[in-house]
Amino acid sequence: MTIYDSVQRKKVEFVPIKPDEVRIYVCGPTVYDHAHLGHARSSLSFDVLRRVLEERGFSVKFVKNFTDIDDKIIKKMSESGETLKEITNRFENSYLSDMEALNVARADIEPRATESLDEIASFINRLIDNGVAYRIPSGDIYFDTSKDSQYLSISKRVQNEDERESRLDRVEGEKRNSEDFVLWKGAVDGDVISFKTEVGDGRPGWHIECSAMIEKHLAYKDSEYSIDIHGGGADLLFPHHENEASQSRCATGHELSKYWIHNGFVKIDGEKMSKSLGNSFFIRDALHHYSGELLRFYLLSTHYRQDFNFSEEELLNSKKRLDKIYRLKKRLYGGKVGEVNKQFRGTLLEALGDDLNISVTLSAIDNFISEVNEKLDSGIKDKNLKREALANIEFIDRVLGVGGSDAYQYFQWGVSESDKEKIRELIESRTVAKKDKQFDKADEIREELLSMSIQIMDTADGTLWERS
């Protein structure tokens, strides 16, 4: 299969370091707030990647961290008076519950910075020993980027003199080079949180945790590369991933990752969603309006590297597409699940194996649905048709994580029990009216249901309804 490597900046054949095994590390959230749609998209992208790799026969080891030491968390501590643990626990749980709603599989290991302090400290010590990190009088420890000839090889950024100087001007002085970054922040009076480690009291900088945790939990020690795939949002490429890679290179002598994958942004009204613009959108808020499955399907419907423009109109467009899977599933209801169609399976895996080409994948699914509907409409008796179709839908669920719900429940999402009862009663009276050829009355009832956003459809198996 091929994937797009952000360092080589092209699609390349994916060949894991060791046959049949793939080790992936994805940068997880900083747990100082609820997760927004950008987190959802990133998680979803790598969730599908993982599913595809597994479906293609790889054994995948997947690690995603929680950044639970951070200035924004500390700020929250002083604002709310909560402890670090209280805040990070709350938002970790919020994150995990959102991910569950989106049907994102849990990582095999979910390390936290607070649980990796020994490894972080010894990692920093190695950098100091290797002469690529230095301590300044305040107690802060910096990484010396000038010591790594490969620095900027990940982001391919060019340092020009103007930028250097303008950045030097606004830097507090004691760094040796403007692009040096902090590995460890020494404790100062008034710090609300500080950890005691072999490099002193204080707290780690942002980038170091990933390098240390990758080495602890995931890295090959006997290979040119530590792991197969390192992923995250496109905004992490620089400086975060550049710095991670540089640290790891200087401490371990190995390149950090063989492939780098970055997902595109979620935009609202054509602008990147971000805290500073005030247009971010929490997953949990979206889940009040739409099911997790629909949100998942919608967020997956655009190729992961493209910018994703969130719009209600497009979301409803996606819903119609997802509805079609479930309408077919309803038609197949109660049947036995057979064997997935080999060609169908092959088409999906080939499309997804081409750098997760979702458009071709969805197109193939649409074609499959149409074909089955057509055959079903023609009335031919073919037990295997239904069995295979059900198996195909199961396969869709395996690789994309959608289509696995009960078809009837899917269409009843967000309808209260009392409304369901009312709907049943209305449909019953309409059925009676129809039987008596009282079509005006029947149509009136249908209008009433429609005003409740309930669409009905008369079938050979009786009148079915869906929430539109």
Added chain:
RNA sequence: GGUGGCAUCGCCAAGUGGUAAGGCCGUGGCCUGCAAAGCCAUUAUCCCCAGUUCAAAUCUGGGUGUCACCUCCA
């Protein structure tokens, strides 16, 4: 200012040298008491200019527009 991405039917969106997938919307038809659903049919020469080639949406050069990164950010 530096770097990178993108520009294909009303909208979303595939396609990386051989004469434009798919979805939504619209229109016509079948089905239906009427609908809905489903099915069938139907809609583009690919931002502009120049070039390479037997052949380009796809390659090269130039231009325009747009977005992002360069500061915390998925």
